[in-house]
Amino acid sequence: MSDASLPGLAEAARRDLPQILDDLRRLVEKETPSSDKRLLDAGLEDIEAWAVERLGAPAERVRRDGGVHGDVLEMLYPGDGGGEVLLLCHYDTVWPEGTLEEWPVGIDGDRFSGPGCFDMKAGIVQGVWAVKSLRDAGLPLPSIRFLFNGDEEIGSPASNPHIEHAGRAADVTLVLEPSREGMVKTGRKGMGLFDVTATGIESHAGLDPQAGASAVHALAELVPRMAALAAPERGTTVNVGVFSGGTARNVVAGKASCQVDVRIQDPEEPARVDAGLAALAPSDGRVKVEVSGGWNRPPMNPGPATDRAFGLAREVAAGLGEDLGQISVGGASDGNLVAALGRPVLDGLGAAGAGPHSRDEHVSIGRTPHQVALLAGLLTRLSEG
Known part of the structure; x- marks a missing residue:
């Protein structure tokens, strides 16, 4: 031409x-x-x-x-x-x-x-x-x-x-x-879309708080650890965009969840991020954590x-x-x-x-x-x- x-x-x-x-x-x-x-x-x-x-x-x-x-x-x-x-x-x-x-x-x-x-x-x-x-x-x-x-x-x-x-x-x-x-x-x-769900034990926040295990508290404890998986020098960012949980102000929360967006430039990063998410564990062992979702698009x-x-x-x-x-x-x-x-x-x-x-x-x-x-x-x- x-x-x-x-x-x-x-x-x-x-x-x-x-x-x-x-x-x-x-x-x-x-x-x-x-x-x-x-x-x-x-x-x-x-x-x-x-x-x-x-x-x-x-x-x-x-x-x-x-x-x-x-x-x-x-x-x-x-x-x-x-x-x-x-x-x-x-x-x-x-x-x-x-x-x-x-x-x-x-x-x-x-x-x-x-x-x-x-x-x-x-x-x-x-x-x-x-x-x-x-x-x-x-x-x-x-x-x-x-x-x-x-x-x-x-x-x-x-x-x-x-x-x-x-x-x-x-x-x-x-x-x-x-x-x-x-x-x-x-x-x-590239992009990873993950849901992290915490399951605790409900109880009355005033009458019997020690009987409960707060899913909200546990998940809030884990958010900084998720954010710490970011590696800007490698082009990796982590954002917790939605956080929800609990049923009432006076109830120790039995459920909580958050939505996590991960972006990567290095094709080797998914293995490291996956391992970090899999290792998430709150200090209260009575709360169970489950990670679902996965990698949506490669870089x-x-x-x-x-x-x-x-x-x-x-x-x-x-x-x-x-x-x-x-x-x-x-x-x-x-x-x-x-x-x-x-x-x-x-x-x-x-x-x-x-x-x-x-x-x-x-x-x-x-x-x-x-x-x-x-x-x-x-x-x-x-x-x-």
């Missing part, structure tokens, strides 16, 4: 911006909370219908049952260049049904706002428009496999094996999660193949007049699952904007054509092998 083609892709995306924004509005106005199977099904059906409107019927189409979670849809569009690229897109959001009633889609200057617009429905829209723009320009494309999953925000329990299978088959995986201030995410931390650390893919992306960005940066972030995504297989992954190729998982969530309208052109240019470069 000649660098001269890149400004043309950006200009086409600027020309098509009103349609791109209309498409984003369409997707955002279909609420798809991770916990609502009915809404997820309706949202996925609309995404498929819209994608076919823009790109035509795929050569292959498979929809896999997600059980109580969102289904997984794969759509394959053969290319006229070489190789296959996997575009990972989750359509679930963290926002519950009814959020649109109090927070409707809005445009204010450069900001397009609405629940799930930035994370990550804009990425879905940009992915489809990148493919469309290459077709319209007559530029070569690799085979494109879209994978839409509806459970990313809760750890991808149903889609995990399908993501790994598709990632193994692809030459490169591009994750259309939001960018970080325009930068590509080449590293992400995503770039290797030589990812470095080469980023080099291509940076060349494309330079042709668009910008210096593309890369960053490693603490959040995990479905890209972690593919990277753990040793496959090249570039993440954060979706929307520019800010505020994921907050009421400040928004997409930068002015940056959207650049993001579409960047992805399109990278896809056509990847078709060259």
